[in-house]
Amino acid sequence: MPENRARHGGRTIRLTVVIVPATSAKPAKDPVVFMEGGPGGDAIGAIPFLIDSQVNRDRDLIVMTQRGGLHSQPNLACPEIDRFYAGAVGRRYDAPSTGRLLVRATKQCRDRLTAAGVELSAYNTTENAADFADLRRALGIRQWNVYGYSYGTDLALTYLRRQPAGIRSMAIDSVAPPQIVSLPWTWDSAAEGIDAIFRACAAQPRCKSRYPDVRRTLTEQVRRLEAHPLTVMAQPPGGGSPVKVVLDGGALVNLLVADGGALPAVDVPAALDELAHGNPQRFARARAAGATPAVGEFAYGLTNSVACSEWVPEFSQRDVLQAGRRNFPGWPDTVLAQAPQLPFQYEVCRVWSVPDRTAVQRVTTVSKVPALVVSGTFDAKTGASWGAYAARTLSRSTVVRIPGVGHWVVPQSSCAQRVLASFLAHPSTPDTGCVAGLAPKPFTITP
Template identity: 80%
Template sequence: MPENRERPGGRTIRLAVATVPAVSSTPAGDPVVFMEGGPGGDAFGAIPFLIASGVNRDRELIVMAQRGTLHSEPHLACPEIDRFNAYAVGLPYDAPSTGRLLVGAAKECRDRLTADGIELSAYNTTENAADFADLRRALGIEWWNVYGYSYGTDLALTYLRRHPRGIRSVAIDSVAPPQIVSLPWTWDSAQEGINAIFAACEAQPGCGSRYPDLPRTLTEQVRRLEANPLTLTVQPPGGGNPVKVVLDGGSLVNLLVADGGAMPAVDVPAALDELAHGNPERFARAQAAGATPVIGEFAHGLTQSVACGEWAPGFSEADLLEAGRRAFPGWSDTVLAHAPQLPFEYDVCRVWNVPDRTGIQRVATYSDVPTLIVSGTFDAKTGASWGEYTARTLSRSTAVRIPGIGHFVVPQSPCAQSVLASFLAHPTAPDDCCVAGLEPAPFTITPDPERA
C-alpha cells in the first residue's frame, strides 16, 4: 500500500492479511472482514476470539493487520512506552513527574520512528480505511461484510462513509462514533459505564443491600487516595515476583475504566467496599497486572498518530477538566484533568506533533447500508448510549444493548453472537429476541466486616 496516498510514487508499506475458512461446507459468498480496535491492537491476536464467537461459521473471515501494527511493515511499536507503563504501576498516576516520564518515552519513540523515515501523519483513519478498500479490490471480492470493535468502529464508519462500494453490511461493537470521539468524550463514557455497574448492583437485592450508595463510596475513595496514595508490594495476578504499586485516585479510576480481566465488573462493588474498610488487595493486584506487559507488541505509534491528529484537537485541557467535573462532581481536579486511559495526552501530542485531521475525520456517517450496533451496558470506554447516537444517521440500523457486558461485546455474550449470526444471514431483519431476557451476572458478595 502507499504510505501516503497524497504523495504518488512515494514510500510503500506492507500489510499482513490472514484468511480463515468458513466452518460451513457451503459458505456464503460474501466474507466478513474484521477491523481491530486500539488503535494499535494486534488484529491477528483477535482471531481465536472471532472463531470462538462463530464469526466464520457461515462465511470466510478476513483479518488484516492495520497499517503500523504488529505483523505489518513498518511496525510502529514503542517499547519505550511499554517499559514506562510497566514502571508506572509504582508511580502516582497523575503526578507531573509521571507525566514527564511518559512524554519522554513518547518523544524517544517518535524520534526513533521518524529517523527511520516513517511519516507518522500518514498513520491515520483516512488512510487506514483506504487500505481496506484497496484490499477488497485486490482480493477480487464483489461484496463483503464489515465487523469492527472499539477503534475498529471508528474505522468501519469512516470506511462506510468514504468507500461504500462493495459493503453488504456493517456490524460495529463497542462504538466510538468518529464525529464525537474526543478526549472530553471519554469522561461521558466512563460515567455511563461505571454508573451502570452501580445501578445493576442496586437492582440485585443481595448486592444493593450489602453495598449501598456505591457512587458515594467511590467518590470518597477517589478523594481519599488522591490525597493520601497507598504504596504496596503485591504479586501480579499472573504470578511472578512481587512488584511495587501505587494506588491513588487516578489509578483507581483508570482500573475501573480499563475493563480488563484483572478487575471484572462483578467484583467492583466488593473491591470498593473492601478498599473503604482498609483492604486494597483487589485493586492493588489489578494495578500490578500492568507491571508485566508484552514489550514491543502494541503499536503505540498508531495510537498516538490517531489520538493526536483526530481526537485531541478542537478541545482544550480546560474542556477536558470541565467534562470530568460534569461527569463526576466532587472528584479531585487532579484526577479529572486526565482523559481515562490517555493521561497527559495533550502533553504527549505536543511532542508527537502530527497535523490536526478533525476537519476530515470528525464527520458523521450517513448510510442506508444495513448496520448492526452492539453495545455493552458496563462499557466504561465506549458508553452504551453512543450506539443509539450512531444509529440516528444509519437509516437501516439495528441497535442492541447487552446487559452486564463491558468492552468488546460479541466474544463475551452468546446472545450477541446469536444476533450477529442472524444479522449476517438477514441484515435487514436480524433476530435479537434473546436480548430481552438478559440480566447481568450476580455480583460478588463478601461478608460485611462491620457485622463479623
C-alpha cells in the same frame, strides 16, 4: 500499500492479511472483514476470539493488520512506552513527574521512528480505510461484511462514509462515533459505564443490601487516595514476584474504566467496600497486571498518530477538566484533568507533532447500508448510548444493548454472537430475541 496516497511514487508499506476459512460446508460468498480496536491493537492476535465467537461459521473471515500495527511493516510499536507503563504501576498515576516520563518515552519512540523514515502523519483513519478498500479490490471480492469493535468502529464508520462500494452490511461493537471521539468524551463514557454497574448492583437485592451506597464509597475513595496514595506490594494476576504498586485516585478510576479482565465488573462493589475497610488487594492486583506488558505488541505509534491528529485538536485541557467535573462532581481536579486511558495526552501530542485532521475525520456517517450496532451496558470506554447515537444516521440499523457486559461485546456474550450470525444471514431483519431475557450476572458478595 502506499504510505501516503497523496504522494505519488512515494514509499510503500506492507500489511499482513489472514483468511480464516468458514467452518460451514457451504459458506456464503460474502466474507466478513474484521477491524481491530486500539488504535494500535494486534488484529492477528484477535483471531482466536473471533473463531471462538463463530464469526467464521458461515463465511470466510478476513483479518488484516492495520497500518503500523504488529505484523505490518513498519511496525509502530513503542517499546519505550511499554517500559514506561511497566514502571508506572509503582508511581502516582497523574503526578506531573509521571507525565514527564511518559513524554520522554514518547519522544524517544518518535525520534526512532522518524529516523527510520516513517511518515507519522500518514498513519491515520482515512489512509487506514483506504487500505481496506484496496484489499477488497485486490482480493476480487464483490461484496463483503464489515465487523469492527472500539476504534475499529471509528474506522468502519469512516470506511462506510468514504469507501461505501462493496459493503453488504456493517456490524459495529462498542461504538466510538468519529464525529464524537475526543478527550472530553472519555469522561462521558466513563460515567455511563460506571453508573450502569452501580445501578445494576442496586437492582439486585443482595448487592443493594450489602453495598447500599457504592457510588458514595467510590467518591470517598477517589478523594482519599488522591490525597494520601497507598503503596503496597501485589502479585500480578498472571503470577510472578510481587511488585510495588501505587494506588492514587487516578489509578483507581482508570482500573474501573480499563475493563481488561483483571477486575471484573461483578467484583467492583466488593472491591470498593474492601478498599474502604483497609484492604486494597483487589485493586492492587489489577494495577500490578500492568507491570508485565507484552513489549512491542501494541502499536502506540499508531495510537498517537490517530489520537493527536483526530481526537485531541479542537478541545483544550480545560474542556477535559470541565467534562470530568460535570460527570463526577466533587472529585479532585488532579484526577479529572486527565482523560481516562489517555493521561497526559496533550503533552504527548506536543512531542508527537502531527497535523490536525479533524476537519476531514470528525464527520457523521450517513448510510442506508444495513448496520448492527452492539453495545455493553457496563462499557466505560465507549458508553452504550453512543451506539444508539451513531445509529441515528444509519437508516437501516438495528441497535442491541447487552446488559452486564463491558467493552468488546461479541466475545463475551453468546446472545450477541447469535445476533451477529443472524444479522450476517439477514442484515435487514436480524433475530434479536435472545436479548430480552438477559440480565447482569450476580455481583460478588463478601462476608
